[in-house]
Amino acid sequence: MKYMKKIGKIIYGFFHYLGKFLDKWVIIPLTKLILKLMDLGKYIAKRFDSIAGKKSTLLVVSLLLAFGVFIVIDQESNIMIDQYAEILYNQPVTAVYNEESYVVEGLPKDVDITLIGQRRHIFLAKQAPSKGVSVDLTGLKPGNHKVTLKYTQRLKSLDYKLDPSQVTVTIYEKVSETRSLTYDILHQENLDTKLYISNVAIDRNDVIIKGAQYKLDKVASVKALLDVNSIPNPGAGDITVKDIPLVAYDNDGKIVDVEIVPKTVAANVTITSPSKEIPIKVVPKGELAFGKSIKSMDANLTKITVYGEQAAIDAIDQLEVEIDVKGLESNKEYNVTLKKPKGITELSSKTLNVKVIIDNSASKEFENISVSAENIGAGLKVQALDTASRAVTVVVQGSDDAIKNIQASDIKAYVDLKDLGVGEYDVEVKVTGNDLKLSYSSKTKKIKVKISAVS
Numbered sequence: 001m002k003y004m005k006k007i008g009k010i011i012y013g014f015f016h017y018l019g020k021f022l023d024k025w026v027i028i029p030l031t032k033l034i035l036k037l038m039d040l041g042k043y044i045a046k047r048f049d050s051i052a053g054k055k056s057t058l059l060v061v062s063l064l065l066a067f068g069v070f071i072v073i074d075q076e077s078n079i080m081i082d083q084y085a086e087i088l089y090n091q092p093v094t095a096v097y098n099e100e101s102y103v104v105e106g107l108p109k110d111v112d113i114t115l116i117g118q119r120r121h122i123f124l125a126k127q128a129p130s131k132g133v134s135v136d137l138t139g140l141k142p143g144n145h146k147v148t149l150k151y152t153q154r155l156k157s158l159d160y161k162l163d164p165s166q167v168t169v170t171i172y173e174k175v176s177e178t179r180s181l182t183y184d185i186l187h188q189e190n191l192d193t194k195l196y197i198s199n200v201a202i203d204r205n206d207v208i209i210k211g212a213q214y215k216l217d218k219v220a221s222v223k224a225l226l227d228v229n230s231i232p233n234p235g236a237g238d239i240t241v242k243d244i245p246l247v248a249y250d251n252d253g254k255i256v257d258v259e260i261v262p263k264t265v266a267a268n269v270t271i272t273s274p275s276k277e278i279p280i281k282v283v284p285k286g287e288l289a290f291g292k293s294i295k296s297m298d299a300n301l302t303k304i305t306v307y308g309e310q311a312a313i314d315a316i317d318q319l320e321v322e323i324d325v326k327g328l329e330s331n332k333e334y335n336v337t338l339k340k341p342k343g344i345t346e347l348s349s350k351t352l353n354v355k356v357i358i359d360n361s362a363s364k365e366f367e368n369i370s371v372s373a374e375n376i377g378a379g380l381k382v383q384a385l386d387t388a389s390r391a392v393t394v395v396v397q398g399s400d401d402a403i404k405n406i407q408a409s410d411i412k413a414y415v416d417l418k419d420l421g422v423g424e425y426d427v428e429v430k431v432t433g434n435d436l437k438l439s440y441s442s443k444t445k446k447i448k449v450k451i452s453a454v455s
């Protein structure tokens with residue numbers, strides 16, 4: 001117990017001594033220092049108030065602040081100038097590779113370039129020549145490759161960004177094949193309607209196509225596209241046309257992107273103006289009013305000149321013009337717009353005027369009109385099965401004047417055996433006549449015939 005009291009006295013004495021030490025050497029000196037600093041602060045504050053209250057001090061401070069604001073704004077202005085940007089759109093891309101041996105796909109034709117820097121530098125960059133955008137594919141083998149596009153600019157003070165900057169390209173080995181050459185005529189409708197291109201003689205029969213094998217496999221035809229609009233002052237005669245472009249097509253008529261050697265050809269174009277004068281035949285269609293008939297049909301033209309393809313002109317012997325007389329019971333005048341038959345490009349007249357005179361209808365019968373057969377199949381023959389099927393009585397209706405002039409030889413009765421084979425048939429009797437103002441009908445509507453093979 002005495003031992004514990006001694007230890008307690010020792011600890012108490014240590015802390016008591018420590019408190020006196022801190023009070024004398026730390027707390028009292030620190031307190032005095034703080035008081036002195038407070039006195040100094042009050043002194044400085046009084047001096048500052050005294051100085052700040054003077055006009056000269058305010059002027060100096062204002063100048064310093066203004067100068068500081070100027071420095072900040074100037075720095076911001078320089079930053080804005082340095083960050084100016086301009087976009088150059090659709091800049092062409094040049095690829096460096098062996099074009100005779102390889103084909104490159106996937107490379108864009110052009111890119112956009114964003115120039116970043118000061119305005120004056122960008123202005124100078126736009127004026128100065130540049131090597132443009134390029135990509136070096138030298139040494140790359142067939143296959144897919146990711147490549148980086150580069151823009152070469154003489155001014156090093158500018159930054160630039162490409163869009164796109166990297167692309168994936170596919171390299172193929174270039175192969176070649178020989179193909180026959182044909183032609184198409186474009187805008188032929190712009191040629192004078194009285195003219196016709198009768199022949200095109202190209203200066204070569206074959207061309208060479210080059211490209212990736214899968215592209216060449218798609219090519220179904222190579223054609224020279226002769227554009228009528230490129231022929232200066234076309235007229236009848238022979239004309240030489242140069243620089244006719246060539247295009248490759250697939251089976252669907254879509255263009256195939258392949259290289260064609262040569263790129264253009266020349267051709268000798270023969271332009272003709274085939275024509276022929278043919279008669280006009282006015283054909284009334286429909287039944288007139290009961291008891292009425294056509295007495296006369298007078299047209300302002302009896303002949304017309306047709307222009308077009310020679311084959312079409314050779315095949316046409318007359319121009320049929322239909323007029324609708326259904327239910328007609330009095331005289332009428334028709335103005336008909338003439339239609340061009342197939343292969344005919346121009347008519348010497350566009351319209352036809354027809355005056356139709358109506359009269360009361362009369363009729364006349366013609367007996368023993370022989371019935372002929374048309375469109376008999378090859379290797380077949382036909383015969384009537386009874387006497388009534390060999391000849392018929394035809395009733396002709398029309399005006400008195402027209403009927404008086406008609407003869408039995410002007411009437412034709414026939415049956416159409418198209419698409420009929422061996423066997424017996426009841427077939428319809430059809431009647432036609434030379435005078436289209438009259439109507440013709442057979443009293444016997446059908447006859448019996450037998451079709452058999454020629455022995």
